[in-house]
Amino acid sequence: MKITEFGVESWLNQWEKAAKYDISQSTIDSMTMTELLTMTGDDASLLYNQLSHTKLNYGWIEGSPEFKAEVSHLYDHVQPNQILQTNGATGANYLALYSLIEPGDHVISEYPSYQQLYDIPRSLGAEVDLWHIHEADSWYPDIEELKQLLRPNTKMICLNNANNPTGTLLNRTFLQQVVDLAKTVGAYILIDEVYQPLNETDHFTSIVDLYDRGIATNSLSKTYSFPGIRIGWTAANAEVSDLFRKYRDYTMICGGVWNDILAVYILRHKDQVMARNRKLVLNNLSIFKNWVASEPRVSVVLPQAVSTSCIKLDIPESTEAFCLRLLKETGVLLVPGERFDLPGHARLGYCTDEATLKKGLSKLSDFLRQFD
Known part of the structure; x- marks a missing residue:
């Protein structure tokens, strides 16, 4: 099996620890355990006592019942047995693709987006058509182009909602159009949903609540600010979830006992986590928007x-x-756009802490003055 180098990951692996002002990341400013426990107001000794007295065996292989229940509550029509714990959303995406895609299958993938969604199917022997997003259309793809790409044997349509790196959110009306087309050929729709909007959340609809053959992947890494937990999941119908179980045994045994405990704790306090992150994102988005307006060498389609x-x-x-x-x-x-096949662009992670964002943007503006 041959696969292309993972552009964004290889860049960050090489350079992120060298940065003083890291405004490249796509996580909302990650938290320490102390910050989390201070925010929730809980007695920290209770959680740490649970961790210290839990035997470090394999634990619940698919994720604890508590974890599955908490995740299922994030959806409208999903039961706990339809949730499988994975090693982040990268593990979830890999599990879904590894389970369903075979040599000769036809896959349509949003492009550019998270590289897994087109290069893993290619590595598995699928024929992949790229469904391009367009900057002039606020980074939306064209539904008419999807109609042209769709074949009677299309196995899967892969999307990233919201998109990485652009931050564009595909609304329910658009997704319904995609679903209607997928139904005509019986295609699965796999959507990596790790980036969710923190304002006007009713604009976001999970594919698993919209389509029986929809597969949602997600994690605690981005919207929830805990990439270090390394916990993600798949949500799919019961039949597809049973299929995933067979393949999951070959890719992952468990997510780790401590990780599961911490994931459950975070999800049980998701309202407080989201309130903290909503305030941070909206504040930083305002700073970012004002900076773009004052910087003559930068333009952007603002994320939602x-x-x-x-x-x-x-x-x-x-x-x-x-x-x-x-x-x-x-x-x-920053992450150069070449790592997403978007030369002339760069991913800017504006959801770091405010001080780092302001200093990073100031230094970036100073650096751009060499071209004036």
Whole structure:
């Protein structure tokens, strides 16, 4: 099996620890356990006592009943037995693709988006058609193009909602159009849903609540601010979930006993986590929006209060070369658009802490002045 290098991950693996002002990430400012427990107001000794007295065996292989119940509550029509715990959303995406895609299958993938969604199907021997997003249309793909790409043997349509790196959210009306087309050929729709809007949340609809052959993947890494927990999940109909169980045994045994306990705790306090993150995202989005308005060499299709954005840079060199010089000379880290097949652009993670965001944007503006 051959696979292309994972562009964004290889960039971050090499450079993120060298950054002084990391404004590249797509996580909403991650929290410590102390910050979480201070926010919830709970007696920290109770949680730490539970952790210290829990035997570190394999635990619940598919995720504890408490975990499955908490995750199922995030959806309108999903039962706990339809939830499978995974190693982050990357593990969830891999499980879904590994379970369903075979050599010769036809897959349609939103492009650019999270690279797993098109390069893993290719590596499994599928024929992949790319469904392009368009900056002029607020980074939406064209439903007419999907009609042209769709075949009688299309096995799966892969989407990232909201999109990484652009932050564009596909609304329910658009998703229903995708579902209606998928139904005509019986295709699955796999959507990586790790980026969810923190304003006007009624605009977001999970594919698993919209379509019986819809598969939702998610995790605690982005919207919930806990990438270090490394816990994600799949949500699908009962038949598909049973299929996943067989393949899951070959890719993952368990998520870890402590990780499961912490995941349950976070999900049980999700309202407090979301309130904290909503305030942070909306505040930082305002800072980011004002900065773009004042920066003549930057433009952007603003994200809908999700944690990733894609700026367009008016500069006379490749964005990869620019981003590398920016890091080495100022300590500011972006992800160059080349890592998403979007040259001339860069992923800017505006949902870091406010001080880092302001300093990073200031230094980025200073660095851009060399081209004036």
